[in-house]
Every structure is written in structure tokens, then in C-alpha cells.
Amino acid sequence: MTARKRYWLMKSEPDAFSIDDLEKVGTEPWNGVRNYQARNFMRSMQVGDGVLFYHSNCKEPGIVGTATVSSAAYPDETQFDPKSDYHDPKSTREDPRWSLVDVAFERKLTRTITLDEIKQHADALGDGFALIQRGNRLSVLPVTAAQWKFLLALE
DNA sequence: GCCAACGTTGGC
DNA sequence: GCCAACGTTGGC
Incomplete structure (x- = not known):
């Protein structure tokens, strides 16, 4: 049984990872989320859910494209990597604290739907x-x- | 670069 | 369990 398609908005700083980057790679593990509420939302996502791709912390913040959730939630590898910025020494493989989903590029909008708008x-x-x-x-x-x-x- | 808002940490 | 200190987010 598949739940009805749901929708989400996911922010990314374009300097770190933009909609163009997503278009290039096709699919990206959405790593680095270290907020429990955000993590819980990702854990409730289902394959096929719609994603509004939002550019934050930049000149023109707003929605720049759409994507789809392409995996169920699974542990974020970066939490186990001592060399990663996202390393969490309190997380263990037995009981991972942080999860992520894969996000697949869908399309770029013809223009940015700005935060202001x-x-x-x-x-x-x-x-x-x-x-x-x-x-x-x-x-x-x-x-x-x-x-x-x-x-x-x-x- | 500033700073308001907010989450997390840790001492007590 | 309170709350001050600290770190981060993100608009401006």
C-alpha cells in the first residue's frame, strides 16, 4: 500500500549545493541535516513525494526548481565520518541519530519564485x-x- | 557582515 | 528541570 503523495520544501545554500548542481548529478543524498524536526520530516517521506527546491542564504532567496524523493530514509553516512563537517561523535552505527533521503532532479523553474513574492x-x-x-x-x-x-x- | 531568532549544551 | 551561554541559520 502506498500513501498518497506528499509535498515538501527543502532548503539549500546555492554556494554549497544549488539546483544546477542537482541537475548535474541527477540524484543527491540530502546529507548534513542536523535538526530533529527536519530529520523527522525526512523519516516520514516516501518515494515519489514532491520537493520544492529552495535557495537560502543568498542574493535572491526563493524556490528555484522541483525534485522528487527517490529513496526512503536511511542513515546519513557523514555522521560517522570524523573528517566530515557533519560528524556527530554521539551517533553510533547501532543507533544512528541522523537520517536522509535521496533527492532526484525534476526541473528548474523558468524563474525564481522569490521569498519576497x-x-x-x-x-x-x-x-x-x-x-x-x-x-x-x-x-x-x-x-x-x-x-x-x-x-x-x-x- | 550584522544580528534576530532559535536550538542545543551543560552547570547547577 | 531551569536557564545562561553558545552556536547556527538565514534574511537583510
Whole structure:
């Protein structure tokens, strides 16, 4: 039995990993997430779920493309690697603390749907769109089917 | 580069 | 279990 397709927004700093990088490699393990809430969202993802690819911490923050979840959650290898920036000495192979999913490139948007523009549509998006909630820093967050449709219609 | 917001850590 | 200190995120 397959659950109904769900939707997510995932942030990445384009200097570190951009939508162009994803297009080049095709599929990428979404490593380095070290926030429990974000991790829990990834653990609940299913193959085929839709992803809005968001560029953060850059000149023009916003949604730049779409991707799909292409694996179930599995342990993030970087947590075990002492040489990695994402190394977590408190995590063990027996009981891994951090998980990730693979994300597959779908398409680039013809233009960036900017954060500024998204904020202007806060009413239409409804309360609780985590991206534009005050002070929110979550790097992985859920998007409803209605929000997905609305946001992509702005393109 | 600044800084507000927020999560985590660790002393007590 | 409180909370101050600290580190990180991310818009500006």
C-alpha cells in the first residue's frame, strides 16, 4: 500500500549545493541535516513525494526548481565520518541519530519564485506555512497539496 | 557582515 | 528541570 503523495520544501545554500548542481548529478543524498524536526520530516517521506527546491542564504532567496524523493530514509553516512563537517561523535552505527533521503532532479523553474513574492501571498497560502513563519529556520518542511499548486502557479 | 531568532549544551 | 551561554541559520 502506498500513501498518497506528499509535498515538501527543502532548503539549500546555492554556494554549497544549488539546483544546477542537482541537475548535474541527477540524484543527491540530502546529507548534513542536523535538526530533529527536519530529520523527522525526512523519516516520514516516501518515494515519489514532491520537493520544492529552495535557495537560502543568498542574493535572491526563493524556490528555484522541483525534485522528487527517490529513496526512503536511511542513515546519513557523514555522521560517522570524523573528517566530515557533519560528524556527530554521539551517533553510533547501532543507533544512528541522523537520517536522509535521496533527492532526484525534476526541473528548474523558468524563474525564481522569490521569498519576497511568497510573503506577499501569505494569506492565500494560509496560516502555518512554515517557510514564512516568524523566525523559522527549518531546512525541511511540509507543504500542502494546495500550497504546492499555488506556489508553482506563480511561475 | 550584522544580528534576530532559535536550538542545543551543560552547570547547577 | 531551569536557564545562561553558545552556536547556527538565514534574511537583510
